Amino acid sequence: MLDLNTYKVETKPDWCPGCGDFGVLNGVTKALAMLEIQPKNVLVVSGIGCSSNLPGFIKAYGFHSIHGRAVAVASGAKLANPELNVVVTGGDGDGYGIGMGHFVHAMRRNLDITYVVMNNQIYGLTTGQASPTSEKGHVTKSTPTGVIETPVNPIALALVTGATYVARGFSGDPNHMAEIIANGIKHKGFALVDVFSPCVTFNKKNTYEWFRERVYKLEEADHNTMNFEAAMRKAHEWGPKIPIGLFYKTERPTYEDEEPALKMGPLHKQPFPKAEDLKPILQTFF
């Protein structure tokens, strides 16, 4: 395990005191340290949101992209340099709202990316509107009479869409989360790690206490992580008991493995075509 200081930067996280995202930053950092991955070999990609500021708080390469596009940017990066450890970090609005299309399509590609979603069930940075995971009835700035949508179930969505590692963490338990993230990074294929990361400022409903009363670990619940149906049942548990931990894991060739152009490694290290190699192509035009 590397020293956690390996990933330290000067910039202090400017989240609200108590924000769940501090826990996630710790979790990600610890996971990298556990796996002994050097900062230079990590690319942390995010969108826009409180949570999406995370790349600025960790020593690594990063791309703090635009709102909703982190997964697409990360997919391109991974496809261009499969040697990088690509970790996407962002919010529920960023990933499950505006980013929904990329999220679903990335999972069915099974790129070897780890996606950590700081799911606070609210739009934090824009000061407290409903998010796609806000619970029904939740009163927010944009829903003064309560949310009327059924919330997105990211775990179930990941299960049916092809993610090969589907897990959930909780900021209140950063060690457990670090473990889960580390396993996600180690896993060859798309890993979704949805994290309950309370927004202490705008979500007064789904608080640390709220979760603490409810969460239990799948690891301690005799859950078979290779069983799709069991995972799906667990994905729908939302009430007095809410599971965290690994829901499902399976093996499938990654997209990078199946992409012919990547047989030779990172694209920017590959030679440019030589004139003589291009000649046969020119011939096809005659």
Next chain:
Amino acid sequence: MLDLNTYKVETKPDWCPGCGDFGVLNGVTKALAMLEIQPKNVLVVSGIGCSSNLPGFIKAYGFHSIHGRAVAVASGAKLANPELNVVVTGGDGDGYGIGMGHFVHAMRRNLDITYVVMNNQIYGLTTGQASPTSEKGHVTKSTPTGVIETPVNPIALALVTGATYVARGFSGDPNHMAEIIANGIKHKGFALVDVFSPCVTFNKKNTYEWFRERVYKLEEADHNTMNFEAAMRKAHEWGPKIPIGLFYKTERPTYEDEEPALKMGPLHKQPFPKAEDLKPILQTFF
């Protein structure tokens, strides 16, 4: 049942001879006739694609929108006039590719819309590239070495996202399809009807024959349409036997029912605010 000619227009469909979309046009028309819905009370919304030309071939109100946005346009229309029967028709690329985000979010809203997807597992109008439902290994113009993604499973996606009526039809059986669509329209809530609608020009793999050898009807298979797990199992049947028919149906309040502003009916028929009613608002600024 109304006369099918009620929905007849001068414009002849210009799909390729044999295209599956003819069957869908018949199915939709017949469903409307069965339900005795007048053309004036129907709004057919589509995006762009061969399939999305459908609204031009049926007498009804229509909006032939831009690529990927049909569900959003339809959602707005339904929210502004809940008295209309809103039917969305379009392609797999339009709905499950570029339109994925709207698709998922519309389902969790449970608007009372019927969405008929002419799923030909290919991009027809753009002359034969892979679509999000193209099978793994499918050789297309854009995938000369075969598709490497896992296809989208629209049925499973609809199940986990909140559609309250989830069904599948086949252009080779337009009567069965008409029945399913009619029930979808009758159903209060979001109805997904995914239809195998072969592209005879660009998809030489998933042909009528291919489907005819495989499809069987859930109605004849002792399937419990109220059981989520059973529906999910059926959603994953893809091989020598592929189910069509109704996978799942449940009841949940529709979005329109829960939207306070719609209590008074279609928006364009509601009076404009009177000055005296606005005065108390002006007072809040003092």
Next chain:
Amino acid sequence: MKDGEVTLRFGGAAGDGIASMGETFAKVCSRSGLHVSEYNSYQSAIRGGHVWLQIRAGEKKMLSQGEYADILVPLNAQTMELHAPEVASGGVVIYNSEKLKIRDGLLKQGVRGLPVPATSTASKYGKNPIMQNVVALGGVIRLLNMNLDKLSGVLQDTFGNKAKAIVDANIGAATAGYDYVDKNFGSLNAKLNFTETSRPVMSGNQATGFGALAAGLKFYAAYPMTPASSILHWLVAYAPKFGTVVKQAEDELAVINMAIGAAHVGARSMVGTSGGGFALMTEAVGQASMSETPVVIVESQRAGPSTGLPTKTEQGDLWQAIGASQGDYPKVIIAPSNVRDCYYAAGEALNIAEKYQIPVIILVDLYLSEHIETIEADDINLSVPIERGVLAGPSNGNSYARYAVTETGVSPRAFPGEAGHEYVATTDEHDEKGIIVSDVLAGIPEHIETRRRQMEKRMSKMNYILKDIPPPRIWGPEDADITLVGWGSTMQVIKEAVLNLGEKGVKANQLHIKYLMPFHAKEVEETLKKSKRVLDVEANYTGQLAKLIRAETGFNIEHRLLKYDGEPFAPRQIVEKALEVTQHA
């Protein structure tokens, strides 16, 4: 301290309650008969960082929030360090002496520090640290010889629907602050006359929301984005009971397309966003125009490019609005220039959109959207005109041509649900009935003509719209030495500069352009050609309006004052530039 006005600055960290301090004080001023202009300078972080708010109040219309404060209320040390040295001579720094110190040499000559033991004073009324703000507000009221009851009244109205204990605590803290200052410092010698004429205090976004509601808005969709979000917040609180659907959608693509769907079935529809969200909407803006669906888009600009500075102001999106979506198609761009303008622009935009069946863009910016000012009570006419344009009416049995070619380019609209008008709105090129020509007719001579006619039909709307909207007019002396040109939110600050220049003996006038598309090329060209010197004042890097003026008229504005640091203009900056330009002539 200038006679008849006073400028205050509150500063602290995000989460310190600066914005509500400002709003409370603004209302107290308004209820005391003063005019107010207020600007809140904040950052993206939700807690911490540095926030400061400036509020200028006076007997006349306040055209900007001013520049240097007479009274500074620092809530933390950073504010003390950054802002105390800027307090104008004769001014004061009133601060919590239990938390802050004024280090030696920090204040300008003639500026006094007024220590108040705000922590212990406030603690009597509750644990919430924001109570200190109320203590300070009470003190400020005393310093300005204002009526404490007015403050109590505002606090009562603000917290009225919370527990009585909260109201009492607030009023108690305010009174304690008032009394402390009364006992220890007395009043400043601010020359302010108070009256009983109170005025509405509004932000641009509130005015836009309110104006739209009054103008019959029936559908509003948005995805949160600073600085447009507060339109959503305001509308969702007030509009649904008027039968207006207000929806947050999953992204801006959904927002605009939902609004188009709603408009198609007859609801007056509007959306709101900022530059990044508008970028995502552009494809559908073209769709609205092609399908001839009326929709209003409020684009509130913030400092770009890209995510940029989300909480800072800029006028950098004019060219994005002009260039939105592929191809040539009719659309309108309106840039309201103050809060009152926002109220009417919303209705005007909805009317133009429906009359011409096109997209209309209202281009505002963070400054205009979020800053607060008093307007005259009778500036707000609650019965705004509502024009829905030409409707098809009941079917006469003949087949309906949704895109009938007419001279004005406008064809009668029908709504789904009406018998006999069944048609399909299309984004493919189509004939008069809406039948698409792209599929099997394009390129055939007869339909090459169909295409041409539909293009001309659509584009001809622009000529008629130009006649409908008033051309810009010079404000100020005709024979000025310098003409200041601008657009949008800078109108008032430029006006203030024009007045200041006048006081300095420099004759200046102002040409402010509100309608950017279509453009009154003739009138603008004539005016500018008559001007002795022209100075373009814009909050962007490239001089986007100047470029548009040149594109439309050929006139090149030689002098430019371009600001692209995210901060609003201070009148002084404009005056100085104008002086430089006129002296070098």
Next chain:
Amino acid sequence: MKDGEVTLRFGGAAGDGIASMGETFAKVCSRSGLHVSEYNSYQSAIRGGHVWLQIRAGEKKMLSQGEYADILVPLNAQTMELHAPEVASGGVVIYNSEKLKIRDGLLKQGVRGLPVPATSTASKYGKNPIMQNVVALGGVIRLLNMNLDKLSGVLQDTFGNKAKAIVDANIGAATAGYDYVDKNFGSLNAKLNFTETSRPVMSGNQATGFGALAAGLKFYAAYPMTPASSILHWLVAYAPKFGTVVKQAEDELAVINMAIGAAHVGARSMVGTSGGGFALMTEAVGQASMSETPVVIVESQRAGPSTGLPTKTEQGDLWQAIGASQGDYPKVIIAPSNVRDCYYAAGEALNIAEKYQIPVIILVDLYLSEHIETIEADDINLSVPIERGVLAGPSNGNSYARYAVTETGVSPRAFPGEAGHEYVATTDEHDEKGIIVSDVLAGIPEHIETRRRQMEKRMSKMNYILKDIPPPRIWGPEDADITLVGWGSTMQVIKEAVLNLGEKGVKANQLHIKYLMPFHAKEVEETLKKSKRVLDVEANYTGQLAKLIRAETGFNIEHRLLKYDGEPFAPRQIVEKALEVTQHA
């Protein structure tokens, strides 16, 4: 029939194989030493409708596909009706007499009908109705005194990797057609000299793909959209074996963001789309510029607005490209003007993108993307220059400033994987190291400066780019009576018009503008001011280039020939307008 050239037209329905007939014939011409220009007029429907293709072949460079055909090959009755009356005097209509008739009075004086029993002839060689086309091609070869072996050779190359039986059947049918015409009609008196110099036959999109590949393209992403799709089709077939990833993504948002991700880690990246897809990409174009990530976007315009006429051409997206995304930021717009230009523009765009770390837009259109022409073999230099711009190189241990302020605005780039350069690319405003200032620093005096410096750093790139790219130059006589101004795909047809005008004794020249952003304002203004009369020729409604020229130079182009019907220009239309303008002078 003009000496030294011939124009053919094939027409039928979609699915009749018109495009491959054209390509086959073009290759035969090329192998016979002729130059070719070909344009395929089609519609959206996949089967049916009306498709026609025109191909002009001759001894000199063919600057357009011409206007009236000398030889018409109608494959259905609709084509006969629509096109036979347009065949030029002296020409022929060669048709399947078992399927079609020429009704009385249909043909112009001096046009002959040549009936061929193509159905029965073809049926000997297979059931595929497309064999009739091959029969017709064989006949055309005979009519033009061309060598049948050349046709056989092309068929051999085309079907070579299918079964030998297919090749033989095709050659058999061609020979039969040849023989039938030989026996019954002989040759036309076309004056055509053949040589053994063959040239590559290419479409603009093929050239763009090939040029990009040669210039080291490593990542291409696209979402299918006419008329850009064929870049994807071409690249996916040829590029992966060179270690280039070619990916179809789920939408255009993913496309551009994936490309930006790939570019960020060091791959030379490009995307392709049309106007509607570009609209969706605009937000990310701003992102590329703000994060200083090089990316090339090919935007192939089609007739808009909105979905418009997807298979028709237009130059309607210039303003969309100019206005793309919010705020002011550096970007480049290049409009190649012919197929050869496309080949080099791809590499040039990749170089500029990487040298200046910005987005570069290549603006082409359906006509240029899809039409086919011969270019000189040595026009294609397979060793194009590759410039990757300033790289940081190995870390020297000091902390790395990704956005270091430099005079040119360009800061050395580092790629993830390199030790010691760890940094975060950001779309929020940032300091030299990439630390965002929006969160807790914005508005603080020091960081108001940071913001200003970063804006200036980024924008200063534009000045240096302008020096890197060549200014436009007049083509034709300096002292012309009229200067024809255009951009993009119309270059050759305008050139042909200039030549035709010369033949008619009207001195004309041409100013064609390739670099639209940044803009050579000085040079363009000087040139236009010297011109006696200026005619703007554009395929759009509003005269988008003319407006840009006015915005940049103030020069107002008085005369305009604007075409917005989706059809390409014929040289005659330009000549006529120029004559009108010069006669009225």
